[in-house]
Amino acid sequence: MGLTSNKVLALAVLLAVLLFVGTIWLWPRLARRSWKAITGRVGLLIATQVAIFASVGLSANQAFGFYATWADLFGQETAPGVVVDHDPAKGTGPVKVVDTQTVNVPGGSRPATGGQIQKVEISGKRSDIASPAYVYLPPEYFQPQYKNRKFPAAVVLTGYPGTAQALIKGLHYPQTAHKQAADGKMQPMILVMMRPTVAPPRDTECVDIPGGPQTETFFAKDLPGAVADHYRVGVKPQNWGAIGDSTGGYCALKLAMHHPEAYAAGAGLSAYYKAPLDVTTGDLFHGDKDLQRRADLLWYLDHKPAPKTSLLVTSSKKGEDNYGDTQKFIDKVKPPTRVSSITLDSGGHNFNTWRREIPAALKWMGGRLSED
Template sequence: MGLTSNKVLVLVVTFALVLFIGTVWYWPRLARRSWRAVSGRVGLLFATQITVFASIGLVANQAFGFYATWADLFGRESGQGVVVDHGVAGAGGGPLRVVGTRQVTVPGGARPEDGGQIQKVEVVGRTTRIASPAFVYLPPEYFQPQYRTRTFPASLVLTGYPGTAEALIKGLRYPQTAHELAENGRMQPMILVMLRPTVAPPRDTECVDIPGGPQTESFFAKDLPDAVTAHYRVGRRPGSWGVIGDSTGGYCALKLAMHHPDVYAAGAGLSPYYRAPIDPTTGDLFRGNKDLRNRADLWWCLKHLAAPDTSLLVTSSRVGEKGYRSTLEFIRQVQARKPTRISSILLDSGGHNFNTWRREIPAALQWLSGRLSDR
């Protein structure tokens, strides 16, 4: 049974309840001072606490999507790394292959013409040779006969680290929100390409082209848009792509829009930070390359690089977000850097969590839609 399986959660919660009831029931019998009684009390308390903590951890993981599998949890995930593509055509016939479909959990979702569709895909970068799974949300209009020749804007949607692409669907409800907004006329129908920025798990690559390692920024700036555009009816003119993400994904979204305005006409960072960290999860990202380190620092980019012709959105909360003051300073500095445009969503209170991002996503998607072209 998988880490995110409901059966696992029910089993662990049931076991915790049984142990709790058993502890209460047998405690009087273990009240003696013998070594057996003491060992029994210690064992019951330890087992009960372990199962309670495991239950809480499983609930939190299902709610926030930290880890997708047991291998991911224990740092043994190795199936989605950097691969060598030995044939252009390959078994899948191209850089993007659809491996499954599911309906969107909205009224009428059983019919793609009414609810749209979510496709699970595998993408292999032609230039970076990075392989990554993703989910693609196609709006209902994509399947309706009257729109069969229409192209659509697309947005890359990124999780935080470690994060799972599944969490963008179940936890943050991007497809459902996009469907509702488009149905109410608040945004144009848009294709969403949803994945995590961790393309070489368990390493956190921070959307950086690592010397001798994964060329993550190039994958998101070149290979992924090319693969999606070749497979789906996405607008081919500049201004057809946007990018949005939370936390690490928010940092990546801002960086991609600032570094590649010819690809991403708009980037939205939900609770972002502005400089790539170096810690045990990232390893040595720059290998002593000062230029790469500077490019990964958005403060340095604002000061030393030409202002890109792109639109940026940042979000934060006055109470509950450590990066609130940094976000205010980022807004101030971007305002002075024309032609870059800056917008914000500043909540009175919130936090670095799904509940806060769910409050920001509708307005962020509406903002993103208004800055993209469908041609």
């Protein structure tokens, strides 16, 4: 059974309940001062607390999508991205569909009503990176009257060490996009949902690491073209945007700022503005000071020409550590860059806060992208 399985969570909760009841039931028998009784009391308390801790941990992981598998949890997911060569003569390309699933909306079993989510593998020619993703196709994509229409697309990125599944199960991006479009609040849009960690377990912060994973190249140069080769999406900057939370938000802003020729808009939910250096990232820059400065978005606004792109930043007056830096970021933006913001009175660095921001952020994104 998988780490995110409901059966695993149910078994952990059942075990915790049984151990709690067993502790209450057996406690009078273990009330003596013998070493056996003391060992029994300690064992029951430890077992009960471990079971409760496991239940809470599994529940939190399902809600926030920190780890996708047991191997991911225990740090055994160490294989780097692998290049997959595709032969155009055989009808394959840089995007390979490996599974499909319905969208959790009324009528979701019919693609023309609920849209569809496709699990894919995306290969990058320039970056030599292959990464999984989930692609949400809106209902209009399957309707005959739109068969010749190209749709705008947004890359949706998780935080670190989040999973792409969390964008569907925890943050409800497909459901929200479906409702927003059905209510006429945004245009139908394709969502390419991914984790920014293309070389797990390393946190590459969407940086082209010298001698390492070329993550920025993958997202800026490989991804839009690969998706456009497979789906009805344009390759002009006005066809593409990026949105993400935390690390994914930092990456989304960076992609729009560094690559306005590829992305017309970038939205950072609870984003930070400078690539960290810690045990999860390792040495990202290998002494390249210019690369390190470019990864600091506040520095970039001060020292580089203002890109022609649109940016959205979000924060909370209480509960978010990025509030001060977000205000600095807004103040530093110069034309032709455009900036918008969402500021909550309170809200932490968590899914509940981002779910409150996503509808407005998707509406903002849809207003800055076009189908052609």
